[in-house]
Amino acid sequence: MSENPLTGKVALITGGAHRLGAAIARALHAEGMRLVVHHLSAETKAHALQQELHGIRPDSVMLVRGDLTAGDPLHRNLVFETVERFGRLDVLVNNAARFYPTLVGGATEEQWDDIVDTNLKAPFFLAQAAAPHLKKNNGIIVNIADIYGERPLSTYPIYSISKAGVIMLTKSLARELGPEIRVNAIAPGAVLWPEAGMDEMSKQRLISRTPLKRVGEPADIARAVVFLVRDAGYVTGQVIAVDGGRVVMG
Numbered sequence: 001m002s003e004n005p006l007t008g009k010v011a012l013i014t015g016g017a018h019r020l021g022a023a024i025a026r027a028l029h030a031e032g033m034r035l036v037v038h039h040l041s042a043e044t045k046a047h048a049l050q051q052e053l054h055g056i057r058p059d060s061v062m063l064v065r066g067d068l069t070a071g072d073p074l075h076r077n078l079v080f081e082t083v084e085r086f087g088r089l090d091v092l093v094n095n096a097a098r099f100y101p102t103l104v105g106g107a108t109e110e111q112w113d114d115i116v117d118t119n120l121k122a123p124f125f126l127a128q129a130a131a132p133h134l135k136k137n138n139g140i141i142v143n144i145a146d147i148y149g150e151r152p153l154s155t156y157p158i159y160s161i162s163k164a165g166v167i168m169l170t171k172s173l174a175r176e177l178g179p180e181i182r183v184n185a186i187a188p189g190a191v192l193w194p195e196a197g198m199d200e201m202s203k204q205r206l207i208s209r210t211p212l213k214r215v216g217e218p219a220d221i222a223r224a225v226v227f228l229v230r231d232a233g234y235v236t237g238q239v240i241a242v243d244g245g246r247v248v249m250g
Helices: 019-030 043-056 072-086 109-136 157-177 200-208 218-231
Strands: 010-013 034-039 061-065 091-094 140-144 182-188 239-242
Touching: 010 019, 010 072, 019 034, 019 043, 019 091, 019 218, 034 043, 034 072, 043 061, 061 072, 072 109, 091 109, 109 140, 109 157, 140 157, 140 218, 157 182, 157 239, 182 218, 218 239
Parallel strands: 010 034, 010 091, 034 061, 091 140, 140 182, 182 239
Antiparallel strands: none
């Protein structure tokens, strides 16, 4: 049996300490990859994840903390620290995101900057910083978009706008960075409920509008990332909806 093609390769995952990011980290680590896991304030969860994965393979995970809204110096530093520690970069997963309601009548410029800088600006400039290293290794960028980038979520206009931007970012980068780098995105549906909480009626209403009539799991997103990284050698510029069919419903 041939060795896994991802063994020894390196992935940088933003927002990788918990929720979807942690599931993606575990899945790529299971494929033999070394990881740089970025987080903003999830110190306890980040160290717990690192300890868990080091129990499987020692010295295979580095943690980096930083606010993605800080701008280009941080973006370049994340890439620099990755290459400094592991000597290469093969995969960039732009997963970190800000998600909270912003009513049109009350949204502020600070909220706009917080959400757009995290969800859209940071993935672009991280890709810019990572591109020279990814090109050396025929690397891959995976952006985490959202079905609400195509179908806006009520009371979340800035978030929806930012994720629509991620979809175009994916297509634009695929065109600009090929043939050496493949760029794709995943648009999750109902996989994890918002951390702020959601009432049961709203959950059931959303599930009823999903053809598979159930919520997904973080592992569904993680498996899609592994597919794009390991198996999809002739796929670029695509947005894969992992949403139980929600995107096809009215």
